[in-house]
Amino acid sequence: MLPKKITTAKVPPLKIQGIKTKLVPFIAESVKWDGAGTYFEPFMGSGVVGFNLEPQKAVFSDTNPHIIKFYQDIQTQNITSEDVRRFLEAESRKLARTPADKNSYYYEVRDRFNESPNSLDFLFLQRSNFNGMMRFNNKGMYNVPFGRKPERFQKALITKIVNQVAWVESILKGKEWLFVHAPFTDAFAMMKKGDFVYLDPPYIGRYDGYYDAWCESSASLLAKLAQNGPAGYAFSMWYENQYRKNTHMQEWTNGVLVTTEHFYHVGAKEANRSKMTEALVVSEANFNLRNESG
Ligand SMILES: C[S@@+](CC[C@H](N)C(=O)[O-])C[C@H]1O[C@@H](n2cnc3c(N)ncnc32)[C@H](O)[C@@H]1O
Incomplete structure (x- = not known):
């Protein structure tokens, strides 16, 4: 399977500092x-x-347990690309109604995630935070600040993220892949x-x-x-x-x-x-x- 000619790599839904x-x-x-x-x-x-x-x-x-859980959830169809669309559409409306500062809805999601982590909140945070960072403190708490754009999730961005999840769904079909924490x-x-x-x-x-x-x-x-x-x-x-x-x-x-x-x-x-x-x-x-x- 290698070498393989790849001109431009496709980008997955969760970004991280140091992404290759x-x-x-x-x-x-x-x-x-x-x-x-x-x-x-x-x-x-x-x-x-x-x-x-x-x-x-x-x-x-x-x-990082959250990355692994996210892909396990896609693999088991616990979340689908259509779930992602529905979730981001609903959450983006709530985000847009709050200011860009510490009273942003972003921080409500961040607190909820740190209390009880789940893959959809993780995706929401990763795609509306500051610079696509994925950072945790030494207690394992997600601590990236808001990217300060309440209107962040425009229709085009939601579609882009949904397509990235759908891409992962499509490559998982027929493959023997394991995601392990x-x-x-x-x-x-x-x-x-x-x-x-x-x-x-x-x-x-x-x-x-x-x-x-x-x-x-x-x-x-x-x-x-x-x-x-x-x-x-x-x-x-x-x-x-x-x-x-x-x-x-x-x-x-x-x-x-x-x-x-x-x-x-x-x-x-x-x-x-x-x-x-x-x-x-x-x-x-x-x-x-x-x-x-x-
Ligand atoms: C440089 S990043 C990998 C970036 C990845 N190649 C990409 O392109 O997105 C390093 C990763 O190693 C993970 N990590 C740190 N210490 C680890 C360890 N002891 N065992 C396994 N993974 C670890 C971090 O959680 C992080 O996701």
Whole structure:
């Protein structure tokens, strides 16, 4: 199933900081894998990579229980794209009737979600919050502020979100996919020869507000498990930016390293365009040589 030519990746319904949408074509071209085994994505986040690769058998996992529950709910049809439409239409009217400040209806939904989490509220918060962040405090409480747009859910946006959910519904049909709430170590315990794992852990030394903290020892353990495990792997990491190089790459010694440049904007000015080199370390047997010749 890989390499695969993907020009533009499709975006799933739940976004997250560090989403790899722009890197999906690069990842899909840099890897070869026959797809006979199981595809693992133990740091699922938005799931954008695996959803676009569409393997037949997959295990998506993450320590964030809300992401996993959301996709389990779609898989079991506990929520459907039509439920999403009805819910967002009703909730958007309530949101539009309240101000953009701390009295916004957004905060009522946030409190209700923190008291008793459910997938529809989670989607509502994710799509009306500040910048599509997915952040929790150390007690696991969702704490992203409102994006300050009471009129946020226009008809076109609701349709876009409904279509994103419908896209996930369509790829789930006929696939053997599992969504598991678990740390990456549990996913490694399930892997066998012939499987493939895509790894995109949090950055070390940066507070991202993901559901769990990430530290040096987790990063070292991951490098060890991936490089000594039975499955082929591709590991994503930032390589360097204008200020510094990522020294943690040094623990990845077995595979082939490929890099690509990625621009991101801070504000609208051209001068604020920063360059980040993104790296992918691919296990030797899974590296797609075609990528080298361009
Ligand atoms: C960089 S994000 C993944 C982004 C994803 N590749 C995307 O494109 O949307 C890292 C993810 O790892 C999860 N995570 C953090 N610590 C973890 C752990 N110990 N085991 C499994 N997942 C973890 C976070 O909840 C977050 O969803």
